[in-house]
Amino acid sequence: VQLDQKRLRQILLNLLSNAVKFTDQGRVDLRVKLLSQSSGEVQLSFEISDTGTGILPDQLETVFRPFEQVGDMQHRAGGTGLGLSISRQLIQLLGSEIQVQSSWGHGSCFSFVLSTVAMAADRTAAAADGSVVGYRGPRKHLLLADDIEANRTVLSEILIALGFEVTLANDGLEALTNARSRIPDLILMDVRMPVMGGLEAMRHMQALPDLREVPVIALSAEATDEKQSDCMAAGAKAFLTKPIDFPTLFHEIGRLLNVTWIREIRNTDSSPVYESIEQSGIPDPEQMEALRVLAKAGNMRAIRKKAEELALLNKHYRPFTDRIIQLSIGYESKALLRLVEKHAQPIKPMEQVGNS
Protein backbone atom coordinates (compact mmCIF):
# COMPACT_ATOMS: atom_id res chain seq x y z
CA VAL A 1 0.00 0.00 0.00
CA GLN A 2 1.35 3.37 -0.88
CA LEU A 3 0.65 6.50 1.05
CA ASP A 4 1.95 10.01 1.04
CA GLN A 5 3.89 9.29 4.17
CA LYS A 6 4.93 12.84 4.93
CA ARG A 7 1.43 14.23 4.79
CA LEU A 8 -0.05 11.35 6.72
CA ARG A 9 2.57 11.80 9.41
CA GLN A 10 1.79 15.50 9.61
CA ILE A 11 -1.94 14.77 9.96
CA LEU A 12 -1.43 12.15 12.66
CA LEU A 13 1.06 14.27 14.60
CA ASN A 14 -1.30 17.25 14.54
CA LEU A 15 -4.23 15.18 15.75
CA LEU A 16 -2.21 13.35 18.39
CA SER A 17 -0.65 16.49 19.81
CA ASN A 18 -4.07 18.08 19.91
CA ALA A 19 -5.44 15.07 21.79
CA VAL A 20 -2.55 15.13 24.25
CA LYS A 21 -3.02 18.83 24.86
CA PHE A 22 -6.65 18.42 25.91
CA THR A 23 -6.13 15.31 27.99
CA ASP A 24 -4.92 15.80 31.55
CA GLN A 25 -5.69 12.26 32.67
CA GLY A 26 -6.36 8.98 30.98
CA ARG A 27 -5.16 8.00 27.55
CA VAL A 28 -4.78 8.89 23.93
CA ASP A 29 -5.13 6.05 21.41
CA LEU A 30 -4.25 5.80 17.77
CA ARG A 31 -5.96 2.92 15.98
CA VAL A 32 -5.36 1.98 12.38
CA LYS A 33 -7.72 -0.60 10.88
CA LEU A 34 -7.76 -2.35 7.56
CA LEU A 35 -11.36 -1.88 6.43
CA SER A 36 -11.39 -3.59 3.10
CA GLN A 37 -8.94 -5.01 0.67
CA SER A 38 -9.61 -5.87 -2.90
CA SER A 39 -7.45 -5.83 -5.95
CA GLY A 40 -6.09 -2.37 -6.35
CA GLU A 41 -7.92 -0.82 -3.45
CA VAL A 42 -7.18 -0.89 0.25
CA GLN A 43 -9.14 1.14 2.73
CA LEU A 44 -7.59 2.11 6.03
CA SER A 45 -9.35 3.83 8.88
CA PHE A 46 -7.46 6.02 11.34
CA GLU A 47 -8.88 6.87 14.74
CA ILE A 48 -7.36 9.16 17.34
CA SER A 49 -9.30 9.06 20.58
CA ASP A 50 -8.67 10.69 23.92
CA THR A 51 -10.19 10.84 27.39
CA GLY A 52 -9.79 14.60 27.56
CA THR A 53 -12.12 17.54 27.98
CA GLY A 54 -14.28 16.73 24.99
CA ILE A 55 -16.17 19.14 22.79
CA LEU A 56 -19.64 20.62 23.33
CA PRO A 57 -22.11 19.61 20.60
CA ASP A 58 -22.50 23.16 19.34
CA GLN A 59 -18.74 23.50 18.98
CA LEU A 60 -18.22 20.38 16.88
CA GLU A 61 -18.27 22.33 13.65
CA THR A 62 -16.27 25.39 14.71
CA VAL A 63 -13.44 23.29 16.11
CA PHE A 64 -11.90 22.99 12.65
CA ARG A 65 -11.78 26.69 12.00
CA PRO A 66 -8.35 28.24 12.21
CA PHE A 67 -7.61 29.70 15.63
CA GLU A 68 -10.75 28.18 17.07
CA GLN A 69 -10.15 26.14 20.15
CA VAL A 70 -12.67 24.88 22.59
CA GLY A 71 -11.94 24.01 26.16
CA ASP A 72 -11.05 26.16 29.10
CA MET A 73 -8.49 28.95 29.23
CA GLN A 74 -5.79 26.78 30.71
CA HIS A 75 -5.82 24.55 27.67
CA ARG A 76 -6.50 27.29 25.20
CA ALA A 77 -3.33 29.10 26.17
CA GLY A 78 -1.17 26.34 24.77
CA GLY A 79 -1.49 26.36 21.02
CA THR A 80 -1.92 28.34 17.90
CA GLY A 81 -5.16 26.59 17.02
CA LEU A 82 -4.02 25.76 13.54
CA GLY A 83 -3.53 22.04 14.03
CA LEU A 84 -7.07 20.84 13.42
CA SER A 85 -7.65 23.22 10.58
CA ILE A 86 -4.49 22.11 8.81
CA SER A 87 -5.27 18.44 9.46
CA ARG A 88 -8.69 18.80 7.90
CA GLN A 89 -7.27 20.50 4.84
CA LEU A 90 -4.55 17.88 4.45
CA ILE A 91 -7.09 15.07 4.76
CA GLN A 92 -9.27 16.76 2.13
CA LEU A 93 -6.20 16.98 -0.02
CA LEU A 94 -5.88 13.22 0.22
CA GLY A 95 -9.48 12.93 -0.90
CA SER A 96 -11.12 12.20 2.42
CA GLU A 97 -12.96 13.98 5.19
CA ILE A 98 -12.30 14.09 8.91
CA GLN A 99 -15.06 13.04 11.32
CA VAL A 100 -15.34 13.97 14.95
CA GLN A 101 -17.36 12.42 17.75
CA SER A 102 -17.24 13.73 21.24
CA SER A 103 -19.03 13.76 24.53
CA TRP A 104 -18.36 16.67 26.83
CA GLY A 105 -16.19 15.66 29.74
CA HIS A 106 -15.46 12.19 28.36
CA GLY A 107 -13.20 12.80 25.43
CA SER A 108 -13.18 13.04 21.68
CA CYS A 109 -12.52 10.81 18.73
CA PHE A 110 -11.25 12.10 15.41
CA SER A 111 -11.34 9.67 12.52
CA PHE A 112 -10.84 9.46 8.79
CA VAL A 113 -10.67 6.81 6.11
CA LEU A 114 -8.05 6.78 3.42
CA SER A 115 -8.37 4.72 0.33
CA THR A 116 -5.08 3.98 -1.36
CA VAL A 117 -6.62 4.30 -4.78
CA ALA A 118 -7.80 7.74 -3.82
CA MET A 119 -4.26 8.56 -2.81
CA ALA A 120 -2.37 6.90 -5.57
CA ALA A 121 -4.47 8.30 -8.35
CA ASP A 122 -6.72 10.72 -6.49
CA ARG A 123 -9.88 9.24 -7.91
CA THR A 124 -12.19 12.20 -7.60
CA ALA A 125 -9.59 14.52 -8.94
CA ALA A 126 -7.90 12.25 -11.41
CA ALA A 127 -10.89 12.15 -13.71
CA ALA A 128 -10.56 15.85 -14.34
CA ASP A 129 -7.30 17.31 -13.07
CA GLY A 130 -6.11 14.85 -10.48
CA SER A 131 -2.55 13.80 -10.68
CA VAL A 132 -1.18 17.16 -11.65
CA VAL A 133 2.52 17.30 -10.82
CA GLY A 134 3.57 20.49 -12.59
CA TYR A 135 3.15 22.54 -15.72
CA ARG A 136 5.00 23.21 -18.92
CA GLY A 137 6.63 26.50 -19.84
CA PRO A 138 8.31 29.30 -17.93
CA ARG A 139 7.86 29.66 -14.21
CA LYS A 140 4.77 31.60 -13.21
CA HIS A 141 4.49 33.94 -10.27
CA LEU A 142 1.31 33.79 -8.15
CA LEU A 143 0.22 36.18 -5.45
CA LEU A 144 -1.87 34.64 -2.69
CA ALA A 145 -3.79 36.92 -0.34
CA ASP A 146 -5.50 35.37 2.66
CA ASP A 147 -5.58 36.50 6.26
CA ILE A 148 -5.72 32.96 7.65
CA GLU A 149 -2.28 31.51 8.10
CA ALA A 150 -3.45 27.91 7.72
CA ASN A 151 -4.96 28.66 4.33
CA ARG A 152 -1.84 30.45 3.15
CA THR A 153 0.38 27.62 4.33
CA VAL A 154 -1.56 24.76 2.77
CA LEU A 155 -2.30 26.47 -0.51
CA SER A 156 1.17 27.95 -1.00
CA GLU A 157 2.85 24.62 -0.25
CA ILE A 158 0.77 22.92 -2.91
CA LEU A 159 1.35 25.63 -5.49
CA ILE A 160 5.08 25.75 -4.79
CA ALA A 161 5.26 21.98 -5.12
CA LEU A 162 3.72 22.36 -8.58
CA GLY A 163 6.54 24.73 -9.52
CA PHE A 164 4.92 28.13 -9.00
CA GLU A 165 6.65 30.99 -7.35
CA VAL A 166 4.27 32.22 -4.66
CA THR A 167 4.18 35.57 -2.90
CA LEU A 168 1.98 35.86 0.18
CA ALA A 169 -0.11 38.71 1.50
CA ASN A 170 -2.12 38.93 4.73
CA ASP A 171 -4.74 41.33 3.44
CA GLY A 172 -5.88 43.27 0.40
CA LEU A 173 -3.65 46.24 1.05
CA GLU A 174 -0.57 44.06 1.29
CA ALA A 175 -1.68 42.25 -1.88
CA LEU A 176 -1.96 45.56 -3.66
CA THR A 177 1.44 46.72 -2.44
CA ASN A 178 3.09 43.43 -3.40
CA ALA A 179 1.40 43.33 -6.80
CA ARG A 180 2.49 46.86 -7.59
CA SER A 181 6.10 46.26 -6.64
CA ARG A 182 6.18 43.10 -8.73
CA ILE A 183 3.36 42.25 -11.08
CA PRO A 184 2.29 38.63 -10.64
CA ASP A 185 0.95 36.40 -13.39
CA LEU A 186 -2.14 35.57 -11.38
CA ILE A 187 -3.68 36.53 -8.06
CA LEU A 188 -5.60 34.31 -5.65
CA MET A 189 -7.63 36.66 -3.52
CA ASP A 190 -9.61 35.84 -0.42
CA VAL A 191 -12.69 38.06 -0.22
CA ARG A 192 -12.95 38.56 3.49
CA MET A 193 -9.80 40.03 5.01
CA PRO A 194 -9.04 42.72 7.58
CA VAL A 195 -7.52 46.10 6.68
CA MET A 196 -8.67 45.82 3.07
CA GLY A 197 -10.99 43.12 1.75
CA GLY A 198 -10.61 41.31 -1.55
CA LEU A 199 -13.37 43.22 -3.31
CA GLU A 200 -11.84 46.58 -2.54
CA ALA A 201 -8.38 45.36 -3.52
CA MET A 202 -9.71 44.09 -6.86
CA ARG A 203 -11.42 47.42 -7.53
CA HIS A 204 -8.16 49.24 -6.89
CA MET A 205 -6.39 46.87 -9.26
CA GLN A 206 -8.94 47.57 -11.95
CA ALA A 207 -8.01 51.24 -11.67
CA LEU A 208 -4.31 50.56 -12.18
CA PRO A 209 -3.20 50.06 -15.79
CA ASP A 210 -0.40 47.67 -14.76
CA LEU A 211 -2.65 45.44 -12.71
CA ARG A 212 -5.88 45.60 -14.67
CA GLU A 213 -4.89 42.71 -16.90
CA VAL A 214 -3.70 40.40 -14.12
CA PRO A 215 -6.29 37.63 -13.70
CA VAL A 216 -7.74 37.28 -10.22
CA ILE A 217 -9.37 34.18 -8.77
CA ALA A 218 -11.61 35.21 -5.89
CA LEU A 219 -11.86 32.81 -2.96
CA SER A 220 -14.83 33.03 -0.64
CA ALA A 221 -16.33 31.04 2.20
CA GLU A 222 -19.71 32.40 1.15
CA ALA A 223 -21.13 30.29 -1.66
CA THR A 224 -23.83 32.71 -2.76
CA ASP A 225 -24.65 33.96 -6.26
CA GLU A 226 -24.61 37.45 -4.88
CA LYS A 227 -21.05 37.10 -3.58
CA GLN A 228 -20.00 35.62 -6.89
CA SER A 229 -21.48 38.46 -8.93
CA ASP A 230 -19.91 41.00 -6.54
CA CYS A 231 -16.53 39.42 -7.19
CA MET A 232 -16.96 39.26 -10.93
CA ALA A 233 -18.13 42.88 -10.96
CA ALA A 234 -15.02 43.86 -8.99
CA GLY A 235 -12.85 42.31 -11.68
CA ALA A 236 -12.39 38.66 -10.71
CA LYS A 237 -11.97 36.22 -13.60
CA ALA A 238 -13.08 33.22 -11.54
CA PHE A 239 -14.85 32.58 -8.25
CA LEU A 240 -14.14 29.60 -6.00
CA THR A 241 -15.74 28.74 -2.71
CA LYS A 242 -13.89 27.55 0.35
CA PRO A 243 -12.90 24.94 1.30
CA ILE A 244 -11.13 24.96 -2.00
CA ASP A 245 -11.70 22.09 -4.38
CA PHE A 246 -8.21 21.61 -5.77
CA PRO A 247 -9.09 20.09 -9.16
CA THR A 248 -11.32 23.10 -9.82
CA LEU A 249 -8.58 25.45 -8.69
CA PHE A 250 -6.04 23.78 -10.99
CA HIS A 251 -8.53 23.95 -13.82
CA GLU A 252 -9.05 27.70 -13.34
CA ILE A 253 -5.35 28.43 -12.95
CA GLY A 254 -4.65 26.44 -16.11
CA ARG A 255 -7.35 28.26 -18.02
CA LEU A 256 -6.34 31.76 -16.90
CA LEU A 257 -2.60 31.29 -17.30
CA ASN A 258 -3.01 29.20 -20.40
CA VAL A 259 -0.60 26.59 -19.08
CA THR A 260 -0.54 22.91 -19.84
CA TRP A 261 -0.47 20.69 -16.81
CA ILE A 262 1.94 17.83 -16.49
CA ARG A 263 0.05 14.82 -15.22
CA GLU A 264 1.61 11.83 -13.66
CA ILE A 265 0.80 8.40 -14.95
CA ARG A 266 0.97 6.36 -11.82
CA ASN A 267 1.90 2.82 -11.16
CA THR A 268 2.69 1.15 -7.89
CA ASP A 269 6.29 2.32 -7.96
CA SER A 270 5.52 5.93 -8.63
CA SER A 271 6.41 8.77 -6.35
CA PRO A 272 3.94 10.98 -4.53
CA VAL A 273 2.37 14.01 -6.12
CA TYR A 274 3.75 16.69 -3.85
CA GLU A 275 7.38 15.95 -3.96
CA SER A 276 9.10 18.62 -5.98
CA ILE A 277 10.88 20.38 -3.12
CA GLU A 278 11.39 17.23 -1.11
CA GLN A 279 13.47 15.24 -3.55
CA SER A 280 16.81 16.64 -4.61
CA GLY A 281 16.27 20.27 -3.81
CA ILE A 282 17.01 20.23 -0.09
CA PRO A 283 20.46 21.26 1.09
CA ASP A 284 22.46 18.74 3.13
CA PRO A 285 21.79 18.31 6.87
CA GLU A 286 24.68 20.53 7.90
CA GLN A 287 23.44 23.44 5.80
CA MET A 288 19.90 22.81 6.96
CA GLU A 289 21.03 22.97 10.56
CA ALA A 290 22.64 26.36 9.91
CA LEU A 291 19.36 27.56 8.38
CA ARG A 292 17.44 26.17 11.32
CA VAL A 293 19.55 28.08 13.85
CA LEU A 294 19.02 31.33 11.93
CA ALA A 295 15.29 30.69 11.59
CA LYS A 296 15.04 29.96 15.30
CA ALA A 297 16.72 33.28 16.03
CA GLY A 298 14.39 35.08 13.63
CA ASN A 299 17.20 36.88 11.82
CA MET A 300 15.67 37.55 8.40
CA ARG A 301 18.73 39.20 6.88
CA ALA A 302 21.10 36.44 7.90
CA ILE A 303 18.80 33.68 6.69
CA ARG A 304 18.29 35.45 3.37
CA LYS A 305 22.04 35.73 2.94
CA LYS A 306 22.49 32.05 3.75
CA ALA A 307 19.78 31.06 1.27
CA GLU A 308 21.41 33.15 -1.44
CA GLU A 309 24.73 31.42 -0.78
CA LEU A 310 23.09 28.01 -1.02
CA ALA A 311 21.39 28.92 -4.29
CA LEU A 312 24.77 29.74 -5.78
CA LEU A 313 26.19 26.50 -4.47
CA ASN A 314 23.67 24.27 -6.21
CA LYS A 315 20.98 25.33 -8.64
CA HIS A 316 18.75 22.44 -7.59
CA TYR A 317 18.28 24.20 -4.26
CA ARG A 318 16.65 27.13 -6.02
CA PRO A 319 12.94 26.33 -5.46
CA PHE A 320 13.70 25.82 -1.79
CA THR A 321 15.98 28.82 -1.35
CA ASP A 322 13.60 31.04 -3.36
CA ARG A 323 10.89 30.15 -0.92
CA ILE A 324 13.16 30.92 2.04
CA ILE A 325 14.14 34.27 0.56
CA GLN A 326 10.57 35.13 -0.21
CA LEU A 327 9.43 34.34 3.35
CA SER A 328 12.31 36.31 4.83
CA ILE A 329 11.46 39.35 2.73
CA GLY A 330 7.89 39.17 4.03
CA TYR A 331 9.15 38.77 7.64
CA GLU A 332 7.20 35.51 7.77
CA SER A 333 9.30 34.31 10.67
CA LYS A 334 6.90 31.57 11.74
CA ALA A 335 6.32 30.11 8.29
CA LEU A 336 10.06 30.24 7.73
CA LEU A 337 10.87 28.27 10.86
CA ARG A 338 8.15 25.76 10.02
CA LEU A 339 9.47 25.28 6.51
CA VAL A 340 13.07 24.84 7.66
CA GLU A 341 12.16 22.50 10.50
CA LYS A 342 10.00 20.44 8.21
CA HIS A 343 12.93 19.81 5.90
CA ALA A 344 15.63 19.72 8.54
CA GLN A 345 15.32 15.96 8.98
CA PRO A 346 15.79 13.68 6.03
CA ILE A 347 12.45 12.60 4.66
CA LYS A 348 11.97 9.33 2.90
CA PRO A 349 9.77 9.96 -0.09
CA MET A 350 7.59 6.89 0.18
CA GLU A 351 7.21 4.10 2.60
CA GLN A 352 5.22 0.96 2.93
CA VAL A 353 2.33 1.44 5.30
CA GLY A 354 -0.02 -1.32 6.33
CA ASN A 355 -0.34 -4.59 4.49
CA SER A 356 -0.49 -5.01 0.82
Added chain:
Amino acid sequence: MSNTLPAIAGCTILIVDDIPANLAVAVDYLEANQFQVLVARDGEEGIERAGLVQPDLVLLDVMMPGIDGFETCRRLKANARTRDIPVIFMTALADTRDKVAAFAAGAVDYVGKPFQVEELLARIKTHLTLRHTKTTGHPEPTVARLRDSLSQAV
Protein backbone atom coordinates in the same frame (compact mmCIF):
# COMPACT_ATOMS: atom_id res chain seq x y z
CA MET B 1 24.16 60.84 18.46
CA SER B 2 25.76 60.27 15.12
CA ASN B 3 28.46 57.95 16.43
CA THR B 4 27.40 54.64 17.76
CA LEU B 5 29.16 53.90 21.03
CA PRO B 6 31.41 50.88 20.80
CA ALA B 7 29.42 49.16 23.54
CA ILE B 8 26.21 49.17 21.52
CA ALA B 9 27.46 48.56 17.99
CA GLY B 10 26.32 45.13 16.90
CA CYS B 11 23.78 44.81 19.70
CA THR B 12 20.84 42.49 19.04
CA ILE B 13 17.36 43.94 18.90
CA LEU B 14 14.22 41.82 18.76
CA ILE B 15 11.19 43.50 17.15
CA VAL B 16 7.79 41.98 17.85
CA ASP B 17 5.05 43.22 15.53
CA ASP B 18 2.30 41.46 13.59
CA ILE B 19 2.35 43.87 10.63
CA PRO B 20 5.14 43.24 8.09
CA ALA B 21 5.03 46.84 6.84
CA ASN B 22 5.79 48.11 10.36
CA LEU B 23 8.61 45.61 10.73
CA ALA B 24 10.09 46.67 7.41
CA VAL B 25 10.57 50.29 8.47
CA ALA B 26 12.24 49.50 11.78
CA VAL B 27 14.29 46.53 10.55
CA ASP B 28 15.80 48.36 7.59
CA TYR B 29 16.70 51.42 9.60
CA LEU B 30 18.21 49.50 12.51
CA GLU B 31 20.16 47.16 10.24
CA ALA B 32 21.52 50.21 8.44
CA ASN B 33 22.68 51.40 11.87
CA GLN B 34 24.73 48.26 12.52
CA PHE B 35 22.31 46.39 14.77
CA GLN B 36 21.53 42.71 14.51
CA VAL B 37 17.77 42.63 14.07
CA LEU B 38 15.50 39.69 14.87
CA VAL B 39 11.76 39.60 14.29
CA ALA B 40 8.72 37.85 15.73
CA ARG B 41 5.14 38.14 14.55
CA ASP B 42 3.31 37.76 17.83
CA GLY B 43 3.77 37.80 21.57
CA GLU B 44 4.28 34.08 22.06
CA GLU B 45 6.83 33.84 19.29
CA GLY B 46 8.55 36.91 20.73
CA ILE B 47 8.72 35.41 24.22
CA GLU B 48 10.14 32.15 22.95
CA ARG B 49 12.68 33.97 20.78
CA ALA B 50 13.71 36.32 23.59
CA GLY B 51 14.26 33.37 25.91
CA LEU B 52 16.36 31.59 23.32
CA VAL B 53 18.46 34.44 21.97
CA GLN B 54 18.41 36.89 24.91
CA PRO B 55 18.56 40.03 22.79
CA ASP B 56 19.95 43.28 24.17
CA LEU B 57 16.65 45.07 23.72
CA VAL B 58 13.06 44.31 22.71
CA LEU B 59 10.79 46.58 20.66
CA LEU B 60 7.22 45.56 21.29
CA ASP B 61 4.01 46.38 19.48
CA VAL B 62 0.98 46.75 21.79
CA MET B 63 -1.91 45.57 19.64
CA MET B 64 -1.30 42.10 18.31
CA PRO B 65 -3.47 39.05 17.79
CA GLY B 66 -3.11 36.54 20.61
CA ILE B 67 -1.51 37.95 23.72
CA ASP B 68 -1.05 41.71 23.50
CA GLY B 69 2.15 43.68 24.07
CA PHE B 70 1.41 44.38 27.73
CA GLU B 71 0.95 40.71 28.55
CA THR B 72 4.01 39.82 26.47
CA CYS B 73 6.05 42.32 28.46
CA ARG B 74 4.75 40.98 31.78
CA ARG B 75 5.76 37.48 30.79
CA LEU B 76 9.20 38.64 29.72
CA LYS B 77 9.59 40.34 33.09
CA ALA B 78 8.37 37.26 34.95
CA ASN B 79 11.08 35.07 33.42
CA ALA B 80 14.55 35.22 34.94
CA ARG B 81 16.15 34.72 31.52
CA THR B 82 14.47 37.74 29.97
CA ARG B 83 13.75 39.92 33.03
CA ASP B 84 16.63 42.35 32.52
CA ILE B 85 16.14 42.96 28.81
CA PRO B 86 14.90 46.52 28.31
CA VAL B 87 11.54 46.68 26.52
CA ILE B 88 10.40 49.68 24.48
CA PHE B 89 6.78 49.78 23.37
CA MET B 90 5.76 50.93 19.93
CA THR B 91 2.23 52.17 20.32
CA ALA B 92 -0.35 54.09 18.38
CA LEU B 93 -2.28 54.54 21.59
CA ALA B 94 -2.24 58.14 22.71
CA ASP B 95 -4.12 57.45 25.92
CA THR B 96 -2.21 58.27 29.09
CA ARG B 97 -3.59 55.16 30.77
CA ASP B 98 -1.98 53.00 28.10
CA LYS B 99 1.34 54.71 28.58
CA VAL B 100 1.06 54.07 32.29
CA ALA B 101 0.05 50.48 31.57
CA ALA B 102 3.17 50.10 29.42
CA PHE B 103 5.42 51.18 32.28
CA ALA B 104 3.41 49.09 34.75
CA ALA B 105 4.01 46.06 32.55
CA GLY B 106 7.75 46.67 32.87
CA ALA B 107 8.65 48.76 29.83
CA VAL B 108 11.50 51.26 30.05
CA ASP B 109 10.12 53.52 27.35
CA TYR B 110 7.70 53.87 24.47
CA VAL B 111 7.59 55.45 21.04
CA GLY B 112 4.38 56.62 19.40
CA LYS B 113 3.35 55.16 16.05
CA PRO B 114 4.04 56.09 13.38
CA PHE B 115 7.46 56.71 14.85
CA GLN B 116 10.32 58.83 13.62
CA VAL B 117 13.14 56.42 12.97
CA GLU B 118 15.67 58.91 14.36
CA GLU B 119 13.73 59.13 17.61
CA LEU B 120 13.46 55.37 17.80
CA LEU B 121 17.20 55.02 17.28
CA ALA B 122 17.96 57.67 19.91
CA ARG B 123 15.79 55.93 22.50
CA ILE B 124 17.28 52.55 21.69
CA LYS B 125 20.80 53.88 22.08
CA THR B 126 19.94 55.51 25.38
CA HIS B 127 18.53 52.36 26.87
CA LEU B 128 21.28 50.15 25.56
CA THR B 129 23.84 52.51 27.07
CA LEU B 130 21.91 52.72 30.33
CA ARG B 131 21.89 48.99 30.56
CA HIS B 132 25.57 48.80 29.68
CA THR B 133 26.26 51.39 32.38
CA LYS B 134 24.24 49.39 34.90
CA THR B 135 26.06 46.17 34.22
CA THR B 136 29.52 47.71 34.03
CA GLY B 137 28.97 50.07 36.98
CA HIS B 138 29.80 53.39 35.36
CA PRO B 139 28.75 56.37 37.45
CA GLU B 140 25.45 58.18 37.14
CA PRO B 141 26.74 61.29 35.30
CA THR B 142 27.03 59.20 32.12
CA VAL B 143 23.32 58.58 32.37
CA ALA B 144 22.55 62.24 32.83
CA ARG B 145 24.71 63.14 29.87
CA LEU B 146 22.92 60.58 27.74
CA ARG B 147 19.54 61.94 28.74
CA ASP B 148 20.71 65.38 27.64
CA SER B 149 21.97 64.11 24.34
CA LEU B 150 18.67 62.29 23.84
CA SER B 151 16.58 65.40 24.34
CA GLN B 152 18.83 67.21 21.87
CA ALA B 153 18.48 64.45 19.34
CA VAL B 154 14.70 64.31 19.55
